Amino acid sequence: MRFGSVWMVMALALGGCVASTDSDLTAEQRESRVRSHTTLAMGYINNGNFDRAVEPLKRALELDAADPEAMLAQAALLERQGDTALAGDAYRRLLSVNADFTRGRQNYAAFLFKQNQLDAACAEFDAVVADTLYVNRAQAFENLGVCRLRMDQIAPAVVAFERAYGLDGSRPLPSLELASAKYDQGDVQSAAFYYRAFLGDSRPNARSLWLGIRIADAIGDRNSQGSYELLLRNEFANSPEYQAWTEWKP
Known part of the structure; x- marks a missing residue:
């Protein structure tokens, strides 16, 4: 030691x-x-x-x-x-x-999450977001959403991401997760709304481009779809998302 x-x-x-x-x-x-x-x-x-x-x-x-x-x-x-x-x-x-030291509880929750103690981590994140005066509350809701998502608790994850977005609409991760969730739910207009918010604050990656392709296809936005497909092909040709796109496209 x-x-x-x-x-x-x-x-x-x-x-x-x-x-x-x-x-x-x-x-x-x-x-x-x-x-x-x-x-x-x-x-x-x-x-x-x-x-x-x-x-x-x-x-x-x-x-x-x-x-x-x-x-x-x-x-x-x-x-x-x-x-x-x-x-x-x-x-x-x-x-x-x-x-009552909320920042310390936030760090403890993150520690538990890294140890894969997800039940305990989510419980601590719940306690963190309950502090309405905590200055990093948007981050805390985002963390709670990620924790719930890891536990396959989709509905509470969406609620947490919506709260994070409502507190700070510039955070890219809640926007992307909400776009994905709304697409999976068949609410493609809401998915497109959150996806545009994501693009305004973050560089696209393979996952986001593949999601964007499907959202653009669903709402009939062929120009955006073509742009996303070009980026995916040129920059992420070795990704699983590129493989999924090649199998999906007509």
């Missing part, structure tokens, strides 16, 4: 019992130092300098073992280092101490 991970195990065990050597600090000074140490640690974590993140993170948690940002940084470091079980423990401890 790496040095950083050894220290993390100790920190998790000690929790709020870590003794502070800064008892003379005011509350404002203590908070400022926690922020500074945590920001420095997160900079190292984001750059992959995990060993260098340990000392400032340790100092932050010594100053305030229940600080949500420091605890989130601890969980992130463990996750990035591949210490999955310890990361899960750190996320759960974070939320047991800071139950």
